[in-house]
Amino acid sequence: MSRLDDELKVAFQRREPSADFAARVLARLDEAPIALAPPSFWQRLTAWFAVPQWRLATAGAMALLLVALGFIVLRAQRATGVDQITPALTAAAGHAASRTSDEKDGLRTTVAPNAPVNLTVATRRAPAHHHSAVVAKHAQPSAEAEAAKEKVLFALQITNDALNDVQRAISDDHSTNERPEPVQNR
Amino acid sequence: MKSLTATLIKITLAGLLLAATAGAQDAHIQMSQLDRFNDMADKVISVDVGESLIRLAMSALNPNRSPNEAKIKDILSGLKGVYVKRFEFDKEGAYTAADVEYIRSQFNGPGWEHIANVRSKREGSYDVVMMYEGSIVKGLGVLAAEPRALTVVNVIGAIDLAKLRDLEGNFGIPKFGIEQMPGVTVQDNRKDKPAQDAKKPQDEQKKPQ
Numbered sequence: 009m010s011r012l013d014d015e016l017k018v019a020f021q022r023r024e025p026s027a028d029f030a031a032r033v034l035a036r037l038d039e040a041p042i043a044l045a046p047p048s049f050w051q052r053l054t055a056w057f058a059v060p061q062w063r064l065a066t067a068g069a070m071a072l073l074l075v076a077l078g079f080i081v082l083r084a085q086r087a088t089g090v091d092q093i094t095p096a097l098t099a100a101a102g103h104a105a106s107r108t109s110d111e112k113d114g115l116r117t118t119v120a121p122n123a124p125v126n127l128t129v130a131t132r133r134a135p136a137h138h139h140s141a142v143v144a145k146h147a148q149p150s151a152e153a154e155a156a157k158e159k160v161l162f163a164l165q166i167t168n169d170a171l172n173d174v175q176r177a178i179s180d181d182h183s184t185n186e187r188p189e190p191v192q193n194r
Numbered sequence: 195m196k197s198l199t200a201t202l203i204k205i206t207l208a209g210l211l212l213a214a215t216a217g218a219q220d221a222h223i224q225m226s227q228l229d230r231f232n233d234m235a236d237k238v239i240s241v242d243v244g245e246s247l248i249r250l251a252m253s254a255l256n257p258n259r260s261p262n263e264a265k266i267k268d269i270l271s272g273l274k275g276v277y278v279k280r281f282e283f284d285k286e287g288a289y290t291a292a293d294v295e296y297i298r299s300q301f302n303g304p305g306w307e308h309i310a311n312v313r314s315k316r317e318g319s320y321d322v323v324m325m326y327e328g329s330i331v332k333g334l335g336v337l338a339a340e341p342r343a344l345t346v347v348n349v350i351g352a353i354d355l356a357k358l359r360d361l362e363g364n365f366g367i368p369k370f371g372i373e374q375m376p377g378v379t380v381q382d383n384r385k386d387k388p389a390q391d392a393k394k395p396q397d398e399q400k401k402p403q
Contacts, residue, residue, distance in 0.1 A: 152250060162241060170345050
């Protein structure tokens with residue numbers, strides 16, 4: 009027990025630090041901090057995405073952008089529409105489409121020599137019956153297309169007539185202004 | 195932070211919408227107020243051709259078939275819409291100055307430039323306006339207010355007036371059968387008038403108008 013007492017006394021023995029201990033600690037605190045190496049680009053990038061809210065916002069913005077781009081591309085494709093039918097498709101389905109005595113046959117026939125080469129490409133892209141249905145629709149203008157054409161031409165004709173009326177009115181106005189004064193009888 | 199995410203999404207949406215509509219100055223002329231003449235006018239011609247119909251019409255044009263079709267296709271390639279309203283009346287004074295001003299006020303809107311203004315007591319008034327974006331034509335407006343007829347034409351898109359004039363007489367539209375065109379309204383109210391007019395003495399009918 010005396011040994012235990014001695015050990016406890018030693019353990020609980022209070023030892024005073026050195027006189028300049030506090031000064032040394034304060035001096036150390038006042039020293040300039042060690043400059044750390046700047047984070048690399050990758051570290052900064054990953055740190056930015058580490059915040060969950062920013063990650064979600066970025067993902068949402070990218071998704072919206074992709075949707076908008078897809079919409080614009082779809083609109084552009086629809087605007088070009090039937091004009092994009094290639095001679096390859098025309099030739100590929102020319103054999104399947106029924107021939108008529110229409111003068112458009114000449115147009116199809118001139119494309120026919122390319123058919124063997126383009127047939128392979130056409131069938132690889134889509135089933136043949138789909139091609140034949142699509143090209144049969146566009147090789148010969150449909151009734152709706154013809155009606156649309158006449159309607160558009162009618163509208164342009166009225167536009168032209170209206171502009172002619174304006175031109176005539178302007179011409180009449182100029183001729184009235186240029187009319188010489190009547191000679192007074194003496 | 196949740197509000198920050200929502201704000202960012204809203205800003206992104208607004209930016210996308212702004213990008214889509216940037217530079218889209220509207221060359222469309224409103225003509226709905228003139229619909230009240232549909233029953234009053236002796237003859238009504240109303241044509242509405244949108245962009246999809248123009249594209250469909252272009253598919254029926256074959257440039258290899260005739261030079262005219264090539265020219266017409268060239269003209270249509272820049273168009274986005276053609277809207278026409280023409281009212282023919284049996285007497286003068288059927289429409290008011292307010293009706294004309296309804297259209298003319300739109301011609302004075304932003305973007306429109308006056309090309310021609312004609313005021314004639316005998317023939318009526320004519321206004322031609324065009325909308326440009328730089329050197330590109332974006333729209334055309336024509337207002338013809340004649341004593342017994344009122345015509346409004348609105349073309350949206352790039353139209354070459356010189357090419358249009360070159361095609362004069364070559365549009366290939368038959369003089370008959372226009373009423374059977376789908377989407378074209380040609381209403382002749384004179385047919386619905388009572389037969390009493392036909393029984394009037396010939397002397398009255400021969401009076402100058």
